[in-house]
Amino acid sequence: MKTNYLMLHTITRVVSFIILSFSIFLFFAGHNNPGGGFIGGLMTASALLLLYVSFDIKKIRKVIPFNYPVIIAVGLLITIITGLNSLLFGDPFLTQYFEYYNVPILGEIELTTALPFDLGIYLVVVAIALLIILTIAEDDS
């Protein structure tokens, strides 16, 4: 008998978007408020994982054709390069810089080197979480 997953699929489509957008909110909320790359990354991973669980690994793999090891490498590279750029100014590795700017619509925003650093961590966390889970999930098939 073929089970019908209509309810699950419908809810997943909505819920995964809510989780995704909240994870992006969390990502930008760091580093002065609770949030940041690690938590945002985990939450994004959980949204994607929900898709993998409720649909099918093969199907989702077609929709999101990411090569996770490459994402891990890119994320780490972004992090290292953010740290390295302080060497250009003659400061110690990982020194962070920030500046406040007034942007017409958004008002005052803070631009900081912690953001790309967090982006790197975000990518690494998303990719590692999914890579581990998918590797284990595929193991018995």
Place this chain on the structure above:
Amino acid sequence: MNNIVLLPVLIPFLVGVILILFRNQLPIQRFVSGVTTLGLVGISAYITYLIYQDGIITLELGNWPAPFGIVLVGDLFASIMVVFASIVAAACLFFAFQTLHPDREKYYFYPFFFFLLTGVNGSFLTGDIFNLFVFFEVMLISSFVLIVMGGTKYQLRESFKYVVISTFGSMFFVIAVALLYSVTGTLNYAHLAERVAEAAQQGQSGILTVIAILFLIVFGLKGALVPLHFWLPNAYFGPPTAIAALLGGLLTKVGVYSIMRTHTLIFTHNQDFTLTIILILAGLTMFFGVIGAVSKFDFKRILAIHIVSQVGYMIMGLGIGTTMAIAGSIYIITHNMIVKTALFLFCGATEKVTGTTNLKKMSGLLKTHPYLGWLFFVAAISLAGIPPLSGFFSKFALVLGGLEAERYFIVFVSLVVGLLTLFSMVKIFMYVFWGSPSLSPEEVKKTKVGKLLIPGIPLVIISILMGILAEPVYLLFEAAANQMLDPSIYINSVIKE
């Protein structure tokens, strides 16, 4: 502030990350990693030179001042260790090019090789005990991957034990760090040294001694001191020789380094007790290690168990605690990294020729492969401590230091162990290289080992040079020992008033 001390940690990390992207392009991976390791040897030698000239180099990461932020501290001992770690890594890498199966190479061997190096160099250079834990983890996780790479049944079984034991050790490590933090309220080495001295005067000496022993257990587990060594011989027997040589040359030394660092810099409040414990452990370690080696009849296994025995010598110098003995300790650590790796590489070459590591199944290689035989011979007698090679002078400094400090019993044990070391090395030499050739001439022609010996030759040359140039080498190590025995130099260079 000087970013150069960061390079031995950062370069392997960066290169390892980049190599993930080139997983399937083996020529690129090999070329990049070869150039990087050779570059690392050069850079770390230059850093050592700078430190020898101008004193300790510190780097406050992220520009946060010392006791609050994270610091990297390059003193002479740490930088010497980084130099030798880089040399060992380079030799193993060039050996891996020729012996490792391409499937294993493609399974992220090179990235994890460099992550391991990141962890090792980071452990040497960090000036913060929690970061020591972090770098230990980086190193251990990479070593888990390397040790299980290939996934044979034996490897899976032994590396499972290795993983469990290491994780258990790491747990103890965190507990010890937490305990230390709750007593002193800081994690920075230099700050810890000050606070521990203060706390010991205020009557907290007892709990601090407990913490010191807890750290000794943690590092002893990683460094394979005798009651805690049982995981090592089997775990290092499983993986391919290039990887076994790398792990055997580097991992235990990081444990030993940490013991020496914490017990010369931080836990100096109750040395009568802690150093006596270390001395007892040293005696047990070298004796039981060498007994294990004498009883075995397998090339690779004997070498693996010998690692344990040599660790005993390394902490013996610390237990004696005089300048000469500690200089001898540094001498024997560096000598051992070089020679042990060389022996492992020659073992790998022998395995390639004969297809086995069982001593009883091979004989007469000296007639068919004379270069291999004599190179092994030089490395083996260097390990056993025959003059004029590096092993002799390192043990000489240790024994002389022990006699001056009137620690006659440990000196006696170390000399007996030296004899048994010689015995086990000669046993290998007799079984493998003497006798009538076991291989037919056709088989000999098929297996060429000339190229396999190239990574080992520089190591043997270094061992010979460290023996012939014992005077300047010893002076360098003595300077490092003096730096270690006077913690105020370290403290003042990290915490500036």
